[in-house]
Amino acid sequence: MIGGKKKIRGIYIELIDALNEAARSVHPEEFLCMIREDDGILSEMVLIPGTVYGDSHSFLNDWMAPVDFSLVGTMHSHPGYSNRPSPEDLSYFSNRGGVHIISCMPYDRNSWKAYNSRGEVMNLKIFSDTRDDCFDL
Numbered sequence: 001m002i003g004g005k006k007k008i009r010g011i012y013i014e015l016i017d018a019l020n021e022a023a024r025s026v027h028p029e030e031f032l033c034m035i036r037e038d039d040g041i042l043s044e045m046v047l048i049p050g051t052v053y054g055d056s057h058s059f060l061n062d063w064m065a066p067v068d069f070s071l072v073g074t075m076h077s078h079p080g081y082s083n084r085p086s087p088e089d090l091s092y093f094s095n096r097g098g099v100h101i102i103s104c105m106p107y108d109r110n111s112w113k114a115y116n117s118r119g120e121v122m123n124l125k126i127f128s129d130t131r132d133d134c135f136d137l
């Protein structure tokens with residue numbers, strides 16, 4: 001279901017903002033969605049019909065997900081102060097491959113981390129959606 005063929009080189013900060021905004025709006029439940037990439041940069045959240053929020057780590061109904069190979073990972077929120085993957089998260093990641101973002105309280109630009117399918121932290125380059133500037137420059 002998750003493509004994962006393409007090398008992911010970064011993430012748009014606007015996507016983090018969108019995740020945090022969504023996380024705040026469902027707090028104290030968990031927000032969960034999938035991620036689409038554009039030219040190797042994580043760019044867009046994709047809401048999955050049938051996702052049930054708040055049932056901790058029940059995660060996605062896979063069969064409901066659209067077949068879309070630009071989907072490269074997942075994002076979810078933790079309604080607490082840890083953005084570390086839970087054991088359930090790790091087993092989900094390892095079954096899916098791809099990139100997995102977890103954000104936690106207080107849901108700001110410093111409260112997220114990206115993990116690979118082995119649960120190892122990935123250092124993603126931060127881009128801005130204006131497309132011509134990169135925060136690292």
Ligand code: ZN
Binds near residue numbers: 077078085086089102
């Ligand atoms: Zn989690």
